[in-house]
Amino acid sequence: MLPLSFGGxxxxxxxxxxxxxxxxxPLRTTINNPSDSMASPKWAQKTVTLPPQRRxxxxxxxKIMKExxxxxxxxxxxxxxxxxxxxxxxxTINENYDSDVRDDTETFLSRVVxxxxxxxWKHTLEGPxxxxxxxxxxxxGCNLTIPITDGKLNMGTWQGLWLCEHRDSATPRRIVIxxxxx
Amino acid sequence: MLPLSFGGxxxxxxxxxxxxxxxxxPLRTTINNPSDSMASPKWAQKTVTLPPQRRxxxxxxxKIMKExxxxxxxxxxxxxxxxxxxxxxxxTINENYDSDVRDDTETFLSRVVxxxxxxxWKHTLEGPxxxxxxxxxxxxGCNLTIPITDGKLNMGTWQGLWLCEHRDSATPRRIVIxxxxx
Amino acid sequence: MLPLSFGGxxxxxxxxxxxxxxxxxPLRTTINNPSDSMASPKWAQKTVTLPPQRRxxxxxxxKIMKExxxxxxxxxxxxxxxxxxxxxxxxTINENYDSDVRDDTETFLSRVVxxxxxxxWKHTLEGPxxxxxxxxxxxxGCNLTIPITDGKLNMGTWQGLWLCEHRDSATPRRIVIxxxxx
Numbered sequence: 045m046l047p048l049s050f051g052g053x054x055x056x057x058x059x060x061x062x063x064x065x066x067x068x069x070p071l072r073t074t075i076n077n078p079s080d081s082m083a084s085p086k087w088a089q090k091t092v093t094l095p096p097q098r099r100x101x102x103x104x105x106x107k108i109m110k111e112x113x114x115x116x117x118x119x120x121x122x123x124x125x126x127x128x129x130x131x132x133x134x135x136t137i138n139e140n141y142d143s144d145v146r147d148d149t150e151t152f153l154s155r156v157v158x159x160x161x162x163x164x165w166k167h168t169l170e171g172p173x174x175x176x177x178x179x180x181x182x183x184x185g186c187n188l189t190i191p192i193t194d195g196k197l198n199m200g201t202w203q204g205l206w207l208c209e210h211r212d213s214a215t216p217r218r219i220v221i222x223x224x225x226x
Numbered sequence: 227m228l229p230l231s232f233g234g235x236x237x238x239x240x241x242x243x244x245x246x247x248x249x250x251x252p253l254r255t256t257i258n259n260p261s262d263s264m265a266s267p268k269w270a271q272k273t274v275t276l277p278p279q280r281r282x283x284x285x286x287x288x289k290i291m292k293e294x295x296x297x298x299x300x301x302x303x304x305x306x307x308x309x310x311x312x313x314x315x316x317x318t319i320n321e322n323y324d325s326d327v328r329d330d331t332e333t334f335l336s337r338v339v340x341x342x343x344x345x346x347w348k349h350t351l352e353g354p355x356x357x358x359x360x361x362x363x364x365x366x367g368c369n370l371t372i373p374i375t376d377g378k379l380n381m382g383t384w385q386g387l388w389l390c391e392h393r394d395s396a397t398p399r400r401i402v403i404x405x406x407x408x
Numbered sequence: 409m410l411p412l413s414f415g416g417x418x419x420x421x422x423x424x425x426x427x428x429x430x431x432x433x434p435l436r437t438t439i440n441n442p443s444d445s446m447a448s449p450k451w452a453q454k455t456v457t458l459p460p461q462r463r464x465x466x467x468x469x470x471k472i473m474k475e476x477x478x479x480x481x482x483x484x485x486x487x488x489x490x491x492x493x494x495x496x497x498x499x500t501i502n503e504n505y506d507s508d509v510r511d512d513t514e515t516f517l518s519r520v521v522x523x524x525x526x527x528x529w530k531h532t533l534e535g536p537x538x539x540x541x542x543x544x545x546x547x548x549g550c551n552l553t554i555p556i557t558d559g560k561l562n563m564g565t566w567q568g569l570w571l572c573e574h575r576d577s578a579t580p581r582r583i584v585i586x587x588x589x590x
Contacts, residue, residue: 085267085449087408089303089373121453123489123586125305127373129382131321136546139495144531145542151528152543156338156520164333167326178327179334182318182366186385189371189551191453191491191584198584200493203550220373220380222305224406224588226451267449269485269590271555307487309555311564313503338520346515349508360509361516364500368567369553402555402562404487406588 086122088115088223094207096214099173101138101146105204109197112221117195122225124197126188129218132177132211134184140204153180153210177210184208192225268304270297270405276389278396281355283320283328287386291379294403299377304407306379308370311400314359314393316366322386335362335392359392366390374407450486452479452587455493458571460578463537465502465510469568473561476585481559486589488561490552493582496541496575498548504568517544517574541574548572556589 092111094104108126109116116124128135139145157176158164165175188205191198207217274293276286290308291298298306310317321327339358340346347357370387373380389399456475458468472490473480480488492499503509521540522528529539552569555562571581 087303089375121451121586123588125371125373127371127380129380129385131319131382131384137495137550138546139542142531144529145539148529148531148539149543149546152521155522155528157334158337164337165326165330167324167330175327175330178321179331182320182331182388184546185367185549186319187371189489189491189553191489191586193453193584198491198493200495200582202495203493206546218382220375222303222373224305271485271557307553307555309553309562311562311567313501313564313566339516340519346519347508347512349506349512357509357512360503361513364502364513364548364570367549368501371553400564402557404485404555406487 085226086119086224090115090221092219092221094217094219096216097207097209098214099209099212100150101136101206101208103140103143103146103204104207105140105197108205108219108221112223116192116197116223119192119195119223119225121194122192122223124190124192125222125224126190126205127220127222128186128207129220130186131181132174133217134181134186134208134210135188135219136184136206136208137188137190137199137203138206139202141202146206149208153183153208157183171212173210173212180208180210192223267408268301268406272297272403274401274403276399276401278398279389279391280396281391281394282332283318283388283390285322285325285328285386286389287322287379290387290401290403294405298374298379298405301374301377301405301407303376304374304405306372306374307404307406308372308387309402309404310368310389311402312368313363314356315399316363316368316390316392317370317401318366318388318390319370319372319381319385320388321384323384328388331390335365335390339365353394355392355394362390362392374405449590450483450588454479454585456583456585458581458583460580461571461573462578463573463576464514465500465570465572467504467507467510467568468571469504469561472569472583472585476587479587480556480561483556483559483587483589485558486556486587488554488556489586489588490554490569491584491586492550492571493584494550495545496538497581498545498550498572498574499552499583500548500570500572501552501554501563501567502570503566505566510570513572517547517572521547535576537574537576544572544574556587 090112094107126135157179159176160172167175272294274290276289308317339361341358342354349357454476456472458471490499521543523540524536531539
């Protein structure tokens with residue numbers, strides 16, 4: 045009766061594709077049938093503030109999931125959007141196991157963007173690490189979108205969410221998280 | 227009566243989180259209760275063309291908001307997606323106050339990507355700045371998603387939307403803007 | 409009768425803007441009026457696995473569209489999200505015509521990120537190309553969002569979807585694709 049094939053296989057695809065969800069709002073049925081209510085489109089939005097971190101790359105997946113895991117569990121299929129409200133730090137997805145990868149990434153960033161007295165920057169009032177931090181922020185970006193499948197972030201086995209702090213001085217960092225899905 | 231806690235606090239979180247919105251479509255109630263109609267899921271999509279800019283980084287937040295501000299004001303919670311339809315320019319979010327930051331970023335880009343007769347590029351027919359422009363476009367990206375909260379882009383105090391023009395020759399640049407939310 | 413102006417011009421804009429779609433869910437009308445059913449919000453999500461590619465940048469637009477084109481044709485307005493589930497490859501949008509652009513981009517990446525015995529990396533167990541691959545993955549990113557308009561990806565004339573393989577050893581790469589729209 046419902047125009048809903050949630051979680052099912054909609055049509056015969058090749059072996060390389062798996063349909064995770066396909067959905068059209070089951071109008072007029074949600075309220076009378078509480079078991080379908082989870083399938084209505086939902087939005088949730090929160091601001092999470094992470095405590096100050098030292099300069100470098102930090103794995104923050106578990107910290108973030110601790111804050112939004114409960115809300116996310118209500119989404120069968122959707123998208124999670126992460127937006128860092130700063131211009132001298134960045135968000136990226138990378139390896140979640142060996143901390144050497146995070147250290148090496150910081151090493152790369154510090155090498156590719158000149159810093160100190162020989163650097164060509166005009167914007168220097170806030171310290172030698174300030175202008176390099178702005179550049180690194182645009183290189184790695186401040187916004188990420190990750191698929192949600194069956195109530196969880198659908199990342200690869202070795203992927204994690206990194207907060208990259210590009211300033212020497214530690215400050216809290218705010219992330220606006222928006223969940224949208226069914 | 228409504229399954230709607232828009233703008234409210236859904237459950238007791240720690241002090242570090244603020245719930246901005248949580249929403250499930252109030253089926254069967256919207257039409258009878260016009261005051262709720264703003265909470266129905268909405269989509270809007272426009273193509274905005276920015277006039278030619280010189281090579282470098284340009285703050286375009288106010289130009290963009292002039293074009294989409296009225297539509298965005300109807301969204302209490304959602305996402306704004308910006309897509310630049312070009313491969314030799316980029317969109318990024320960075321500092322919105324000191325123009326030196328934009329000049330320094332252009333300085334960095336021109337230093338990190340080789341240009342001119344000593345550069346190793348095969349793709350040179352369209353001029354010495356063409357292949358470097360393609361690379362810079364992928365470094366900074368052509369697509370951004372920004373949260374919408376209470377009808378406005380929910381960026382940090384010092385964040386602004388930049389169009390980075392990587393070509394020496396000026397051409398108009400098209401941005402497809404998609405708004406989705408409640 | 410419907411609060412629906414799909415595909416229409418909502419208000420008089422300047423010549424630089426074209427309204428592609430504007431939409432509010434036509435509650436209570438969809439089921440009785442089958443011709444409107446396509447306008448209900450929809451979600452679709454699939455995992456597509458691309459076969460192993462050699463190190464370098466590869467244009468994969470047609471391969472991807474072959475897998476999702478049929479589903480996408482049902483969306484008049486929306487967003488397509490692409491998420492690569494790996495940390496040593498990346499997704500980006502760039503030039504779709506001259507393969508020299510892809511070769512030159514690989515040349516740039518290999519030059520800007522040091523590799524081999526003189527490189528400063530601690531993370532070396534998996535080979536000399538492993539740590540550089542992680543860095544390149546964050547430089548170009550693993551997630552992209554592209555607008556959907558009239559059932560198609562609304563990219564510019566010269567834009568295409570690239571899979572950049574940063575490892576020397578070939579492995580299949582998984583992309584989670586999420587479609588959302590009306």
